[in-house]
Structure formats: structure tokens, C-alpha cells
Amino acid sequence: MAKSRRSPSRSTPSDAQGxxxxxxxxQPGGKLPLFDERGQRVKKATVEACLKAGWAERWFDNPLKPDWLVCRLTEGGRAALEGDGRTDAASTGDAAEEMDESRHDARQGALI
Structure with missing residues (x-):
């Protein structure tokens, strides 16, 4: 009997998804951002994977930008985040601090 080549679905989000x-x-209503901390669009693959896993859901259509997926966090998404052990305020702050440091380093490099 041949094994299926499909990988099993993830029970926890990847780093980018998380x-x-x-x-x-x-955020009010669990609204998920369209852009990341650097002002870049969130990758469509990230959004679609989270929608498929049930961690996010389409919230409403944007008539001015119909190609933008306006999404919100679901209860399943909250549960998946609780399962990854990184939802406490300290770890979220650490990740934000690391992002700030990397942006600072990038600006320093650009100035040299």
C-alpha cells in the first residue's frame, strides 16, 4: 500500500503564522493586520494557510481593495496560540523587542 505524500496539517502555527x-x-474583534511591522503586506500564503487551518476567518470584503483579505482571529486561532507557549506578555514583548533591535541594526547598516 502506498503512503500518502500529503504532509499532516499543523496543529500549531509556524513562526510567521504565529x-x-x-x-x-x-485588537478589537481580533482584527489581523494587512501589513507587518515593517509596512510590508503580510504574505498571502501566510494568510491563506491560517484561513485553511481555521485560525483566522475572513471578516468583511473591502469594496475599495477587493484583493485585500480583511481577517480576524478565531477561537481556534487563540487556542493554537495558547498551544505554542508564546502568548504570554513577556514573550510577545521579547519578540517585539527583537524586531525593534533588528530594525535598529538595519538602519545602522544603511547609515554606514
Whole structure:
């Protein structure tokens, strides 16, 4: 009997997915951002994977930008984040601090 080549679905989000989903934890209605901390669009593959896993859901259509997926965090997404052990305030702050440091380092490099 041949084995299936499909990989099993993830029970926890990847680092990129988790980072995007965590940003909805403190937003009204669990709104997930369209752009990352650097002002770049969140990758469509990240959004679609989270939608497929049930961690996010489409919230509403944007008539001015129909290609933008406006999403919000689901209860399943909150549960998946609790399962990855990185939803406490300290770890979220550490990740934000690391991002700030990397942006600072990048600016320093650009100035040299």
C-alpha cells in the first residue's frame, strides 16, 4: 500500500503564522493586520494557510481593495496560540523587542 505524500496539517502555527496571529490578540474583534511591522503586506500564503487551518476567518470584503483579505482571529486561532507557549506578555514583548533591535541594526547598516 502506498503512503500518502500529503504532509499532516499543523496543529500549531509556524513562526510567521504565529507572529501574524498574535497581533490580533489585543485588537478589537481580533482584527489581523494587512501589513507587518515593517509596512510590508503580510504574505498571502501566510494568510491563506491560517484561513485553511481555521485560525483566522475572513471578516468583511473591502469594496475599495477587493484583493485585500480583511481577517480576524478565531477561537481556534487563540487556542493554537495558547498551544505554542508564546502568548504570554513577556514573550510577545521579547519578540517585539527583537524586531525593534533588528530594525535598529538595519538602519545602522544603511547609515554606514
Amino acid at each position: 507572529a501574524w496571529l498574535r497581533r490580533g490578540l489585543d
